[in-house]
Amino acid sequence: MEPGPSKLPARPARWHLLPKRDAGWSLTGWLSFGGAYNTASPDDRYNGPVTFPDRSNQFTLYEAHTSVENKRIIGGDGWSLGARVDLFYGSNARFLTAAGLESTWNGHGAYGLAMPFANLELKTGDVTTLLGHFVSPVGYFIVGSANNYFNVLPYTFEYGEPFTHTGFWSSWQASDEVAIGGGVIGGWDSFADWDSANAGLVDNAWNRHAGALLTASKTNLVTKRDAFSYVGVWSQEPDLTALGRSSRYLQTLVYNVQLTDEVNWVAQSDFGWQADAVPVASGRANDAEWFGINQYLTWQLDPEWSVGMNLEWFRDNDGFRVVGAEPSFGSPRATSFGRGPFQGDFYRAILGGQWSPHPNLVVRPALVFDVFAGRVTGAAQGLPFDDGTARTQLLAIVDVLVFF
Secondary structure (H helix, E strand, O other), X not given: OOOOOOOOOOOOOOOOOEOOOOOOEEEEEEEEEEEEEEOXXXXXXXXXXXXXXXEOOOOEEEEEEEEEEEXXXXXXXXEEEEEEEEEEEEHHHHHOOOEOOHHHOOOOOOOEEEEEEEEEEEEEOOEEEEEEEEEOOOOOOXXXXXXXXXXXXXXXXXXXXXXXXXXXXXXXXXXXXXXXXXXXXXXXXXXXXXOOOOOOOXXXXXXXXXXXXXXXXXXXXXXXXXXXXXXXXXXXXXXXXXXXXXXXXXXXXXXXXXXXOOEEEEEEEEEEEEEEEEEOOOOOEEEEEEEEEEEEEEEEOOOOEEXXXXXXXXEEOOOOOOOOXXXXXXXXXXXXXXXXXXXXXXXXXXXXXXXXXXXXXXXXXXXXXXXXXXXXXXXXXXXXXXXXXXXXXXXXXXXXXXXX
């Protein structure tokens, strides 16, 4: 049975400096700031492998984000060419930078400047092509704090998925319900032909990150209010030693259904694999695997209030992905939690909400409970939480979003 019409009253539109439109330049963005209270009060002031936020018991500017976009700079009958550039400054930037791009200007340990979008958008009929640097379409959680319900990065995203790509990606709207896409990319979080020594690796190898991106989506799969999507990424990526490169494949499946006008449910699964990624005593290397399941349930109570829940399970099968909470190669001098690797299962439960007294203001409180079930490998011994002494952690997080 289809849900009836929503009983929630309509809200006024959000104000923007230069709103997005079909033609002409727009300027939009947000400020994201707040803090995380760690009940254990660790001496190192890190929330273990949890990001964002990775710092405990202190005020943090997460993102000062600006997006400049023009959907149609030039165009003709059935085609148009647009452009987009996003820049943001804050503590989140350390984890979202690309080697060979932001690594050329980032030098601070705790804050940085990231550019997740710098691309052209070509539309020809039912095909849209992004050329340049753009946010990866993998998963449900995406780059940009304001684009997500919680200001807490899932393990699946932080440790299991790429943030950005450089190259091109074309998507064909085959019908009203089906879209199919593919492209050639420069791998995970990598800009073309970067100097790996300056990016934090020990060799000077040419950037052998060339790979492929495949996407497919279908709306109205089971009901008239759902959507299913697949994203697959293959590329040559660094192994655990960062000395060699080998084949890496990742896929994500996302099912999103609007149960009622007020209640939404999302289920996501990830599976990642890399050949010869983990060195062993024999001198050979073992393949690595990581996988997980992520679920979100949100309920819009009224125009100002909503509540949400998240349950996540992520397994690093070989201690390959969860190695501290190290920033990306695009922030070579940045610092964060550095303990690990951790081999085993991470479990998470989040209960939180959003309060929006004005369309341009959102306050997001949340309780985040994490559990680690596994073992520590490598030289940096210690458990993930509370200065290496605990397998569990409870955070109380509040952040504020101000849109402009």
